[in-house]
Amino acid sequence: MNIRTGVLPLLRGTTITTRHRFLFPFTILPISHRYISTTHSVKMAAQDTPSGKESKSNDNVITNWVKPGDKSGEFKRQQSTFRSFISSSPDSEFPAEAGRYHLYVSLACPWANRTLIARKLKGLEDFISFSAVHWHMGSQGWRFVTPDETDQEDVKGEGVVPHDEGLTHIRELYFSVNPEYEGRFTVPVLWDKKTKRIVNNESSEILRMLNTEFNNLITDPFKSVDLYPEDLRKQIDEANEWQYDLISNGVYKSGFATTQEAYEKNVKALFEALDRAEKHLTDNPGPYWFGERLTEVDIRLFVTLIRFDPVYVQHFKCNIRDIRSGYPAIHKWMRNLYWGIPAFKDTTNFNHIKFHYTKSHPNINPVSITPLGPVPDILPRWEEVPAVSFRG
Numbered sequence: 331m332n333i334r335t336g337v338l339p340l341l342r343g344t345t346i347t348t349r350h351r352f353l354f355p356f357t358i359l360p361i362s363h364r365y366i367s368t369t370h371s372v373k374m375a376a377q378d379t380p381s382g383k384e385s386k387s388n389d390n391v392i393t394n395w396v397k398p399g400d401k402s403g404e405f406k407r408q409q410s411t412f413r414s415f416i417s418s419s420p421d422s423e424f425p426a427e428a429g430r431y432h433l434y435v436s437l438a439c440p441w442a443n444r445t446l447i448a449r450k451l452k453g454l455e456d457f458i459s460f461s462a463v464h465w466h467m468g469s470q471g472w473r474f475v476t477p478d479e480t481d482q483e484d485v486k487g488e489g490v491v492p493h494d495e496g497l498t499h500i501r502e503l504y505f506s507v508n509p510e511y512e513g514r515f516t517v518p519v520l521w522d523k524k525t526k527r528i529v530n531n532e533s534s535e536i537l538r539m540l541n542t543e544f545n546n547l548i549t550d551p552f553k554s555v556d557l558y559p560e561d562l563r564k565q566i567d568e569a570n571e572w573q574y575d576l577i578s579n580g581v582y583k584s585g586f587a588t589t590q591e592a593y594e595k596n597v598k599a600l601f602e603a604l605d606r607a608e609k610h611l612t613d614n615p616g617p618y619w620f621g622e623r624l625t626e627v628d629i630r631l632f633v634t635l636i637r638f639d640p641v642y643v644q645h646f647k648c649n650i651r652d653i654r655s656g657y658p659a660i661h662k663w664m665r666n667l668y669w670g671i672p673a674f675k676d677t678t679n680f681n682h683i684k685f686h687y688t689k690s691h692p693n694i695n696p697v698s699i700t701p702l703g704p705v706p707d708i709l710p711r712w713e714e715v716p717a718v719s720f721r722g
């Protein structure tokens with residue numbers, strides 16, 4: 331693979347940034363420093379270290395994102411296992427009921443973040459409870475926080491509480507419903523508190539249930555929020571298809587690749603898809619992907635792109651451009667959601683996001699140092715990076 335010819339076509343549009351950094355090297359740094367708060371001291375807990383239960387062979391290690399022996403070096407995401415549906419019908423297996431279901435999430439995880447946004451947009455806070463795990467994913471997978479951790483600066487956040495029945499890890503939920511479970515212990519998990527079963531662990535399907543199945547229990551304005559409206563379904567499905575493969579999963583396929591070829595193939599496809607998103611958001615008036623109507627496409631894309639500059643650029647090597655200086659239309663769309671709609675801002679926890687990725691992937695970042703930048707995590711709504719705002 332010729333790196334030059336492969337990547338250069340994707341580099342257009344970067345000259346202004348580079349030139350102005352060169353012209354104004356001294357003004358940029360102090361402006362950025364306004365946003366640096368405190369350096370967090372981050373403690374790892376004993377629960378994160380491998381226990382005797384862990385397999386001694388290398389084949390089952392949780393951070394083997396590429397299957398050992400797979401010469402392609404490509405990350406292949408597993409299908410989610412639990413695929414039942416909550417239904418508005420009272421005689422269904424999982425009927426929609428107030429207080430019956432619980433979402434187990436990680437505030438770091440984009441897939442789980444989708445479900446938290448939909449829960450708030452649909453006004454389901456009093457109907458579906460949730461709790462969030464510690465940001466660190468160790469050798470036993472996601473773990474719950476301990477009581478003494480909830481006030482720690484790096485850990486605290488909405489829903490970050492110990493498990494109410496004393497479970498220590500998300501994997502225990504999976505084993506409680508199936509002791510032979512062999513899949514990954516992923517979040518989100520939609521849990522039925524009544525039967526103590528996992529309803530579903532696939533975020534795209536949880537989004538759909540939250541959108542419609544509780545409508546008999548809620549009132550307007552929430553009832554009429556429709557994230558998957560009938561007349562847009564075909565277009566939503568089409569957008570989801572390429573955005574899932576190339577962007578939402580594309581950042582992981584770039585970051586987890588273990589060969590140069592697999593990385594380049596996926597990172598180039600990712601940036602081509604971002605170019606396509608940028609064009610769509612430039613050509614269409616917005617403020618949402620489908621104009622005046624907020625749909626699941628906005629939610630699904632947002633959770634990946636809000637993590638892009640803080641994490642994916644450096645940690646997953648998605649650094650052909652960043653959002654704030656390379657994609658003005660995406661940047662505007664994203665900030666409109668973040669600053670304009672509480673469901674987006676209030677479910678985004680940059681500490682969990684940054685600490686999780688940078689300290690949970692020893693194969694990518696063995697020394698676990700979390701980069702301080704970019705500062706700020708997200709720019710204020712009406713402020714641009716200095717090089718972009720300069721028009722002189």
Ligand SMILES: N[C@@H](CCC(=O)N[C@@H](CS)C(=O)NCC(=O)O)C(=O)O
Pocket residue numbers: 392410436438439440441442471514515516517518531532533534
């Ligand atoms: N397709 C699933 C993917 C969920 C997923 O991969 N979650 C990640 C966190 S971002 C996870 O829990 N990973 C743990 C693991 O794979 O061991 C969904 O959309 O719900």
